[in-house]
Every structure is written in C-alpha cells, then in structure tokens.
Amino acid sequence: MAKVLIIGAGGVGSVVAHKCAMNSDVFTDIMLASRTKAKCDKIAADIQAMHGVSIRTAQVDADVVAEMVMLIKQFGPELVINVALPYQDLPIMDACLETGVHYLDTANYEPKDVAKFEYSWQWAYKERFEKAGIMALLGCGFDPGATQVFTAYAAKHHFDEMHYLDIIDCNAGNHGKAFATNFNPEINIREITQPGRYWENGEWVEIPPMSIHKPIDYPEIGPKESYVLYHEELESLVKNFPTLKRARFWMTFGQEYLTHLRVLENVGMTRIDPVKFNGMDIVPLEFLKAVLPAPDTLGENYTGQTSIGCQIKGIKDGQDQTYYIWNNCDHAETYKEVRGQAVSYTTGVPAMIGAMLMLQGIWMKPGVWNCEEMDPDPFIEQMNRQGLPVQEQVNIPLPHEY
Template identity: 40%
Template structure:
C-alpha cells in the first residue's frame, strides 16, 4: 500500500489529475503539484480549493521544480514523502523523473512515451529506445513503473488485454480509433502541447502489419467508420505509442492507430510543415538570432488549457478488434465517449485532457490499494484490465462494448478470463 502523490506538471492533463486526486485523497493521501512555473501550480491549488474538491481535509501544496534536475526531483519526493509520482508534464521529462523514482523507490506513472527533443520519430519499437532499458533495474529494486497510463496509450491497451484474455480465442487485428468530434471556435489550435502534438505527425507513420513494422507518410492512408454517438468519421493512419508495446506483448499480426482530422487542420498543418515551421532543428534569422521553428509556432498558438471554456461536443476513443471466438469470426468494439462541457464543469478542462488525466489517477489509486503495485515496469496491457476499466467508470470514463448482440455498458461479468489459450493471448501469460 502506498500513500502521497506528487503530480509533475501544471497543464491540462495535470489539472484533471490534480482534481481527481483531490476527490480521492482518502486513498491517495497528500497531494503535491510541481512544475517550473510556481504560479500555475498555485492557480491549480486555488481552483481545487475553490471547488471544494478535496474529499477530506489534507495536504494540497504547490512547488516550483525543474523536473529535468534529477537531484531536485529526488529531494522533493523525499521532502513530501511521496510514494507515487505521476509525470503529467512533458514527455521530455520521463527519463529524468523515472531516474528519480528508481533512486528513491517511489512508484512511477506517465501518460506518454519518452521523447528526445533533438529526435523525431525514432526506430520502433519506441519503448525499446528508452523505457524498456530500465526494466531489469525496476524489477531488481522492486520499483513499480507504469508506462502510458493515459487513454491512448493507456485505456486502449487495457481494452486490448481485456479482449485477448477474456473474449477472443484468436485476435487478427486491433484498430485503435480516436476522434474528437468537438469544437472550440478558434481558427487553429492543438488540444495538447503543440510541440508534442506536431512531432507525432511530422515523422514516419509506423504501424504493425503482418507481424512486422510498416512505414507510411502522414495522411497517406485513411478509413471511414460509422461510430457510436459521434457518427461517421474519416480517420488517418497515425504513429502512436500503444502500437509499440501492444505489438511486443500481444500475438496479433495487425495493430494500427487511426486519428480523426478535419480538412482545415490538415491544410494548416501541411502549410506549416511545407514551410519548415514544424522543424525541431534550430535556424538562424537574418538578425543572428537562433530559434527553433516548432517552438515559435508553439509560442503563437493558443494555450490548450485556454480552449476548455468554449469547447463543445464529444470525443470517441476505442478499439475495434477482429478475430475468432468459439470458432466463429467475431468483431468487438470497446469504447468510451467523453463530453467536453461535462469535463469542464467538473475539472475546468476539456475532454482531451480529461481522458488522459483520469486514467492516470485510476492507475495511482490501484497502486495505492496494492492491486497494481507490481514492483516492476509494466505497460498497461500487462496488468489486470478489469479493475482498471471498472474504476474508470466510477471516475467518469464509462466503457461500452458493441458486438453482434448490440451496444451496451461494460459488464465485468462478461469478461471472465477464458480457459482456451489462443494466439491472441498476452505473451507469457
């Protein structure tokens, strides 16, 4: 059993995580929020107190921290007696925060794969470039490290594990589909950190097809699906974190990630990219000033947190899974619908941040209870999915399933582990 959580970051995801942690401080204990900008942390604390979100009286404190400074992060972990650390900030921080956790024994959680600021779209599998190099040390030291505990990656990994363990005898394909059917009224904006957002789309699109890595260009491959609630949408094959762990942990020949984009987004992105404004490589202006084009674009775009008050509509994220069950070809859709206005009413954030922040706190609660305190490094699909999915429903992210029998709310009783061990099982299970 672990107590006291340190949340690193003060952006949209961290805000949702902090609100939800406050609502469950009877389980999580002290809540400490840290980022480079103290004022943002203080504003977050003030908002939580103003909403009276704390379930019971307790510690809720703000701290200034450069999380790239491992020694400073270790000192803060020890000073706050934090046994759980959530990196809800930049993916550039993952390795620094993980090192601090390995050295202090605190459990580690992140919501996205580590990135090196100087590199875009490294060779797959991405987890093998950084995180997985520390698996042996985690296990030797008994440190729990849970990777990619957002929605995608995160919940979609749990959906895949659920299907592999308890539904299919064999899985042939997993297509993860992410559609934001909402709108914020701005000419152009990204829903989370523009720097991270654009880096996803400027490199090679890696997917797992026919049990090998396949390379494509962004917006080269598309599909159209009629989805529950949000209707018919066109999505594009996109490189994404979860494909890089699911392909290693599941015996599934085809695993792909699809994201929805409107024509306007594609047009603006294409112009920015063609002009070189999405490059992470420094350039020198005529005045002799060195700038990184991508950072300049980030600086002039709206802060993603500022979009929340005007956001309307819903998001869809789910796994479309095809395979064989009891000798019959079967298709299963496991998904969530989130509402931007409902997310703002509860946490002052839009649904994109909400769907990433809530699962991270669900993971923290499961660690605190001991159910996911695994004392090793794990991707979400390597952990029991039912407690996670069930808890998410109680925290505000309800899961639904659709198959030949219809569309219905997730019921854990339907997903008891199957006795037959087919090819769709988790490797090593």
C-alpha cells in the same frame, strides 16, 4: 492513505490534480509541482474552491535529476505521476530510482532533437526498477493507456485469439479557435508530421504522413475522416499480443486543421532543428508552441464529444468474433467537473486510476510495465465510476474491411 507527487501543471496535470483531490480517501496528501509554480497555484485554488481539498504546490525543473530528487526527499511521496512532457520521462525515472519511489507517466520518452517514438529507452530500466522493488507504469493515459486496457479486456473476456486491431480516436469537438492542438502543441505536431506506420504480418509498414484515410462511423457522432498514424501503444501491443496479424491506429482531423498544418510545415514552422534568428538559436516548433493557444485554455465553450475505442476481430470457441469497446466523453461536461477539456480529461482520469490501483496494491508489481500487462477488470470498473463510462458491443459488423 498515500502521498502523491504530480509533475506538470498543463491541461493533463490539472485534471490529474482535480481527480486525485476528488478521491482523497486514496490520495490523502497531494503535491503539484511544475516548471511554473504560478500555474500550480492557480490549479490548487480551483481545487480548493470546487472540491474543498487543499493541495501543496512547488516549483521544479524536472529535466534536472538533482532537483527532482530533492523535491521527492522533501515531500516523501510513494508515487510520482509524470504528466509534464515526454522529454522528462528519463530524468524523473532516474530520480524515482534514486529515492525508491514508484513512477507513472502518459507518454513514452522522446529525445528533444529527434522525433522518435519507442519504448526502448524506458524498457531498459526494467531490471533496475525490479531490483529496487519499485514499479513504473508507462503510458497510462487514454491512448496510450485505456486503449491497451481495452485490448487486454477483449483478450481476457471475448477472444481465444485476436487477429485484427484498429484503435480509433475521434475528437468531434469544437473549441472555436482557427488552429489549436488539444494537448501540448510541440508533442502533438511532432507526432502527426512523422511518417505513419502500422503492423502487418509480423512487420512494420511505413507510409507517408496522413496517406491512408477514410471515414469511420463513430457512436453518437457519425462518420468522420480518419487517418492512419503511428501511435506508441502499437509497439507494446504487438509484443504482448503476438497473435495480432494487423494493428493500426486511426485519428480524425478536420480539413481546416490539416490545411493549417500543411502551411506551417511548408513554411518551416514545424522544424525541430535550431535555426539562427537575430544571432540566437531558435527551434521553429518551440516558437510555434509559444504563439498557439495552450491546451488548458481551450476548455471554456468547448462543445462536442471525443470517442476513442478498439475494434477487434479474432476467434472465440472456433468461430469468428468481432468486438468493439469504447468511451465517449463530452467537452462541456468535463469542463463543468474539473475545468478541463475532454482530451485532457480522457488522459488525466486514466492516469489517476492507474495511480490509485498501484497505491492500493491492485496493480503493484516491481519492474517497468505497459498497461495491457495488468489485470484490465479493476481499471474498467474505475473508468465506469470516475467519469469515463465504457461501452461495448459483441459481434457487430465492423465498419472496416478485414
């Protein structure tokens, strides 16, 4: 039915390529392109061996719009799935505009020299995408992505008005490494070393990094210390659901992880400004990334589960209502299915689902959109079919104070 071009052959790109190949009735022709072609070839060989599907591969530097335009013209996809890094969002969107091709990503644009998480740069493309008659779907991973679909689903089916939202994200997995990040280390460390931020009574409240924390009880996992972080989907959620009085994002971290991070920060290894080394400019965080395990190498022997969901309080039929919607995902199971760990899997599967719904015309609207602006029902249905079963509970005592 459709040709799709996937950019980025890391942990997430691999899962997206596998899952597109496993849905070859929709994705009839798949190309995986990245900076290092050998990584695409390795993934293509695994896909051939595991699912009997042949995909094409290519080399591209997605920072260079002209290279992206050339590749798109050569292959002729209807949609580009961008699972490279956030730095490539704008050049790939420019290439899509130039060639009239739809666009999807899983993380908002960030400039390299400042860790700034906001949608303003990408929302500024809205009119140009509308005029070109093409669609960009932003942040269609798990968080951002499925968490916004969960919130939209809650709004549609369970609330007249939502007041309090807590997105809770737990990785209770064990990969056996002393220190590793589950997705691109540079992006991950930039995100969590920033001041935290949450929405309360119409404004952002900024807090020192990791300064608000408490144990949260996760289904099938138990209590895990969870920390308030700023996460990009909060920006679009409070805009699209203005009745929210408070919106927060919580993520679990182990003590061992936090100790490593503190030491790395204290010695300057998480800096993103260049330092002189042997006469060369080196960005310490980029160097750190080069010596840490890559996220796509963590899958083998990774055990335990992730649990990500939304806990919401509001009003239904004049009464207080609470609601919890979540997915648990098992690292060992996802490795068996697509050779990827659960953090890559929970990102890559929603990206494939978003792409599928766009190509089927179910989620197709020219312009630039966030996931909560689409009908959540077909997405939830696909999550249940594609390996991310959704669970929900209505009117339970929520573990947080309200």
